Amino acid sequence: xxxxxTINRASLLLATAALLAPASVxxxxxxxxxxxxxxxxxxxxxxxxxxxxxxxxxxGIISARDSSRLQVTADDGSKTIVGFSDQTEIKASKGLFGxxxxxxxxxxxxxGLPVSVETVQVGDELVASQISLRDKDLKTANMIxxxxxxxxxxxxxATEALRSRVGDIDKYNVKGTTNxxxxxxxxxxxxxxxxxxxxxxxxxxxxDNALLLVVGYTDSTGDYEYNQQLSEKRASRVVNYIQQNCGxxxxxxxxxxxxxxxxxxxxxxxxxxxxxxxxxxxxxxVSKGLDGL
Numbered sequence: 258x259x260x261x262x263t264i265n266r267a268s269l270l271l272a273t274a275a276l277l278a279p280a281s282v283x284x285x286x287x288x289x290x291x292x293x294x295x296x297x298x299x300x301x302x303x304x305x306x307x308x309x310x311x312x313x314x315x316x317g318i319i320s321a322r323d324s325s326r327l328q329v330t331a332d333d334g335s336k337t338i339v340g341f342s343d344q345t346e347i348k349a350s351k352g353l354f355g356x357x358x359x360x361x362x363x364x365x366x367x368x369g370l371p372v373s374v375e376t377v378q379v380g381d382e383l384v385a386s387q388i389s390l391r392d393k394d395l396k397t398a399n400m401i402x403x404x405x406x407x408x409x410x411x412x413x414x415a416t417e418a419l420r421s422r423v424g425d426i427d428k429y430n431v432k433g434t435t436n437x438x439x440x441x442x443x444x445x446x447x448x449x450x451x452x453x454x455x456x457x458x459x460x461x462x463x464x465d466n467a468l469l470l471v472v473g474y475t476d477s478t479g480d481y482e483y484n485q486q487l488s489e490k491r492a493s494r495v496v497n498y499i500q501q502n503c504g505x506x507x508x509x510x511x512x513x514x515x516x517x518x519x520x521x522x523x524x525x526x527x528x529x530x531x532x533x534x535x536x537x538x539x540x541x542x543v544s545k546g547l548d549g550l
Contacts (some may be wrong), residue, residue: 306386312376335450340384349392413481429542436536458503461541470540471513476531486517
């Protein structure tokens, strides 16, 4: 365990999930209607999406959205931008084995919601023809979004953090930090790292009102842009593993961030120091207002 005194507001602001700027698609009408983008650059489907060629199926968690696009983050940390419109079918499965489905409106597409997206290719963009999700995941996402207390009496701080997409370290007491290390240029978790992550989740789960903050780092090998992306990918990989394999709930996770080669634990002048710096720090936090309750 080590402390995280070097993590500050500037570090956490890097975790803000930026809404995606809509991309431009040229509008064409040659004796037929097509999918176009308005003057505000918002995708508007004016024909049946089945007329467009089929694109890939994408699975992951909604990590950002605006009025016409989603960002879907997969288990491996990769991000895909997908447009949607009034013609996109949004369906939730329910009941035993996911049988039974109900149609939903676009306001059901909340950040943090696991989805499976069928897409079509429209010019250079992917547009969702159908978005599938599970009813129980939607209920959980709605509880977080609305700040309800059903089953989440201790999660007032977590809900607010997810709404703002940024955490303020001054609001929390640090209860402990676990570092998991990575090979050069890699974001693959070792067996020891996986065991340490689940042990940390178990430790945090025993604390009242505990949240986790995940921060990724690199050594000095490579340029800044590469290291920034690598640190974010490492943080995302740790978040996914904790949630999927260690039973940690998304609403108890503050927004993860990548810090590139900032805040090194050791000198980057030696191989040993670089090995210590290639890490993800998993920090156990408790809101100062709830600590001891």
